[in-house]
Amino acid sequence: MNPTRDLFDDVLEWPLSKVNPWLDRVTLGGPIEGEPFNWDVFAFTIAARAREERSPGWAHVALRIYDALAKQPPLGATEHSFMLSAMNLRAGLISELGEREGDPVLDxxxxxxxxxxxxxxxxxxxxxxxxxxxxxxxxxxxxxxxxxxxxxxxxxxxxxxxxxxxxxxxxxxxxxxxxxxxxxx
Known part of the structure; x- marks a missing residue:
């Protein structure tokens, strides 16, 4: 049994109100309880959920993770790949929901x-x-x-x-x- 894999799956089932406080307590992009955590896949999965649900709230979570990953890309990744993912998420939601000046996702x-x-x-x-x-x-x-x-x-x-x-x-x-x-x- 892989405890970080279990945590990964658990967090994906949490409501948004529980995910944000959890993110406040962990180091984005870093290990969780000393174990590797696949932040890239986690951000991608959250971004897909945001697009599917047309949810700026979930998009904000994904953008927060992409931003952290872009600042310190894991081995073999580039800042640009994370920024491209983040900006594609923004653009997709803007195209569906419209632009909202000053909004952390829809601007x-x-x-x-x-x-x-x-x-x-x-x-x-x-x-x-x-x-x-x-x-x-x-x-x-x-x-x-x-x-x-x-x-x-x-x-x-x-x-x-x-x-x-x-x-x-x-x-x-x-x-x-x-x-x-x-x-x-």
């Missing part, structure tokens, strides 16, 4: 801020690299490809939520990037 501003952090090259530079890619994709340094791919993933996430937001009006600087995203690798 698009965290998605916008994330994209702005990922935009480490200009649109002109990205355009030059993509023009070069048409001649020989191997001529683009892998780190540039990675930057552009992460940005494309982020822009796709935002595009999913766009119909329910005012992002294009509040952040017109993102409109050219949103239009260019299909050309990114």
């Amino acid at each position: 698009s501003e965290p998605i916008v801020a994330w994209i702005q952090r990922l935009t480490t090259m200009s649109l002109e530079e990205a355009s030059r690299w993509m023009a070069l890619a048409q001649e020989d994709f191997r001529a683009i340094p892998i780190e540039k490809l990675l930057v552009m791919r992460r940005l494309k993933n982020a822009l796709n996430t935002l595009a999913h939520a766009l119909p329910k937001t005012q992002v294009e009006q509040k952040h017109p600087e993102l409109v050219p990037w949103l239009q260019f995203r299909t050309r990114l690798p």
